[in-house]
Amino acid sequence: MVLADIGIRISNALKKMTNSTVINNEVIDEMLKEISNALVTADVSLKMVIELTNNLKKALDLDSMASGHNKRMIIRKAVFEELCKLLDPKIQPYKPVRGKVNIVVFVGLQGNGKTTTVSKYAYYYKRKGWRPVLLCVDTFRAGAFDQLMQNAAAAKVHFYGNRTERDPVRLAKEGIERLKADPEMFDLIIVDTSGRHKQEGDLFEEMKQIVKAINPNQIVLVMDGSMGQMAYDQAKAFKEAVKVGAVIVTKMDGHAKGGGALSAVAATQSPIIFLGTGERLENLEEFEAAPFVSKLLGLGDWKGLIDILKTSTANDERSKNLNKRIQAGKYSLRDLYDQFETILNMGPISQLMDKLPGIGQISQAKGEESNKKFKNYIVIMDSMTDEELDVPKIINQSRIARIARGSGRSIKEVNEVLMQHKTFEKIVCSGITNKFKSGYGNIGASQRMAKLIPQNVLQQVGGLSGINNIMKQMGGNLKDMF
Incomplete structure (x- = not known):
């Protein structure tokens, strides 16, 4: 069952409540049960589901609702707001600033879609009138240089790298110095770093050295949305190693566990800025909790449109x-x-x-x-x-x-x-x-x-x-x- 199906189940629970002849505690309990089951199916942690349910029970005290109020509307609004809270840590991420050279470093485990996401990120900002350049400092994975260079060509953005340099820290420092030398040429330098198959000391030490050498404006963690609740431990480990300022969750185009990954990342107080929804360059969507929940429930995403x-x-x-x-x-x-x-x-x-x-x-x-x-x-x-x-x-x-x-x-x-x-x-x-x-x-x-x-x-x-x-x-x- 994909994430969209979870949204349909929650939406149907709300519709069933709305169509009920009388709104009483039994109707609300049935609705909350269906919403809880849908969230658990989406791999949202049981602790978070229980917290959401308890918050809704407090907000939906029928005895405290003044007569004449539209109870159905109040209930729908409360469910919508609690789902938003589940996904939104209320932290504003860094946004590139016009008139200066912005440096954004991407980190993450190998296989999470980091290099592809870096290219999508560059394409996204190019379409908005920025002048991005991709800097490859991944000297660990064979083929990383060629892949990023090909992606840059597809996105029609500039690329910088060095096949012979094996020291990623030196490569990052020299690359930044050269690219910053002409601020009229580039205003967004996007750095693709090495990944590993698992969280290990070498990966974190390399990240720390690169960050220290180039002092980026933003560090973006790329995570696989199919890992569900396990995303919490990974996001927490990366945040403790380097100052992660934002997260992009990939592979959100066909996994029920996506809800678990999003809620788990939010629980680490990491603002999610984009979702990867496919392989194409265009398949990178801005993430905001309210539009996401609205689209999930079949209400559309007007801001995105x-x-x-x-x-x-x-x-x-x-x-x-x-x-x-x-x-x-x-x-x-x-x-x-x-x-x-x-x-x-x-x-x-x-x-x-x-x-x-x-x-x-x-x-x-x-x-x-x-x-x-x-x-x-x-x-x-x-x-x-x-x-x-x-x-x-x-x-x-x-x-x-x-x-x-x-x-x-x-x-x-x-x-x-x-x-x-x-x-x-x-x-x-x-x-x-x-x-x-x-x-x-x-x-x-x-x-x-x-x-x-x-x-x-x-x-x-x-x-x-x-x-x-x-x-x-x-x-x-x-x-x-x-």
Whole structure:
């Protein structure tokens, strides 16, 4: 049973309580029993489960609830808050600072996914406008140099290392000195250190010497989420050896023990900053207790969704130009091309859908299928002339056949692209523009959000009316984010 299934069990327990005709102590006890069983299944320690249950019993004293209060809402809120407390040590980790060179050292046992995570971390910050560089000081594992260099190339970030130097401390010190020499070139130096198969003196001594030599701003511990409660001892040992300031938990894409690992790490007062949810560079998600619990219970992760949308469209000159054209009642295939690229820049479709309430996770295969379709559409539009992209109405049957041959796609797919354009054009240049006189740049948040969400996703949440309902449920808090 994977972690998502645990969330479904807890969510079902809450729904059962909500649907009860009468809310009494028996109903609450049954709900708490189901939640406790789900957490134990997720490998959360029995001590923590008992503590959570006792806290909920105190908070859910029906006799102390004033008459007229919405007991169901109070109960749901209390469960949500206690689950957040279970995962949140309330400690703020270091965040890279603009205008200076930030040094972040990664540590962890071999096999926990450290080198892959280092690359994802660099890719994450590169997309946010940072200038990261990967520094390899792992001289213990054969192939570490080549793996990190290949990962850096895939992430399109700079790499520094030395095949011949066998002293990791000297390598780290010399590497930092060279990379810091030109602060205009790099502002985030990410150091990948050696790992071992187990916690041992050599590993900890090497870490201490490297940390002393380069004095990093942050030390990040990478841990395997499948180890469950055993994560507590590992996190504690690393924190005692070096000043670990944050933790990234990997392999969170298919393990029921993930809940145990997260709660165990939190119990060591270690702030979790990211979760590794797959092998791709994009599969690194920011961790915050409240959005995580919300997504776990099927309520969606709105903060994560908004971050994806804002990152994909921030400082995009094309978006500004699109606003102007739509205000003038114009929407071309070139505009559709730009929007498809924006969608692809958000990462896998499955990652986007996973953050929407009421949809849940879709398989990676389906996500890849959707991404592939968008890429095929872009290939088709690459085979069009400038005139066709700017004036779609001139595309007749003979042009469609030529475009299909030139792109290596079928006539049916070319027609799909043209149909997609007509659908988008109708939305952005008719009803919405007429209703909101000042144009796309000033229409409501729900309309802006609907434009950015892929059509197959939009349909599953009930279209524009579904987005409006979601906005109401959020109390309008999303309005200022678009």
